[in-house]
Amino acid sequence: MLFYGAADAGYAAAAYLVAAPGAAAVLVAPRATLLPEVAGWDRRHRAARRLDFTSRYGYAPEMTEGAGNVWVIHDPLNLPDAAHAALFRRPWTTVLHARRTGEATERALRATKALEPVLTEAMDGSLTPVSWARAWRGRRANPAYLRQTLAAAAGHPRREIGICRSVAQRLRAPRYINRLAELTAAEAAAAS
Secondary structure: EEEEOOOOOHHHHHHHHOOOOEEEOOOEEOOOOHHHHHHOOOOHHHHHHOOOOOOOOOOOHHOOOOOOOOOEOOOOOOHHHHHHOOOOOOOOEEEEEOOOOOOHHHHHHHHOOOHHHHHHHHHHHHOOOHHHHHHHHHHHHHHHHHHHHHHHHOHHHHHHHHHHHHHHHHHHOOOHHHHHHHHHHHHHHHOO
16 A cells, blocks of 8 residues: 655655555645644644644654655755755655655645656555666756756756756757857857
8 A cells, every 4th residue: 555645745645654554655745744843844734733733643753653655755945845844854754855846745746747657656665765766857848947947957067068068968858958059169269
């Protein structure tokens, strides 16, 4: 049995594990808790902070006790999600990084067609960091991901050139071909 949830539904998927010992879960950017004393740094879901996070179902990492495998997928560059993911430190938990997805990790997994193979492998127990990396390579053809990666490299011409060269060779994308020409011309002008 596999439970799946993203963001606050990731918290809910962890809660279901309490009632299904041995079940597995894929949690995408889950919230560990919204208890202000533990997660006061997370300013999202302010209305939910008034709920009881002190009972048996109050702390998602503890609710995974008795689970089979638990995989936590998140963007380590998104600080609130990274902090929540860091609280899932049990030996049966594997943390997988989906860099540059921000608050839209689940949407990025769907857009890159990584979600379905990840869930399939999680269901049969074969999901590993290596198979995750294989599935997550789909991001290299995703326009939104490529735009974010190029934007993050702004101000670093060598990085921008490397990104544009890679995308231009693999996808023949005019935007990246033109930007590569601009960057290499600027680099040549600066060298002379």
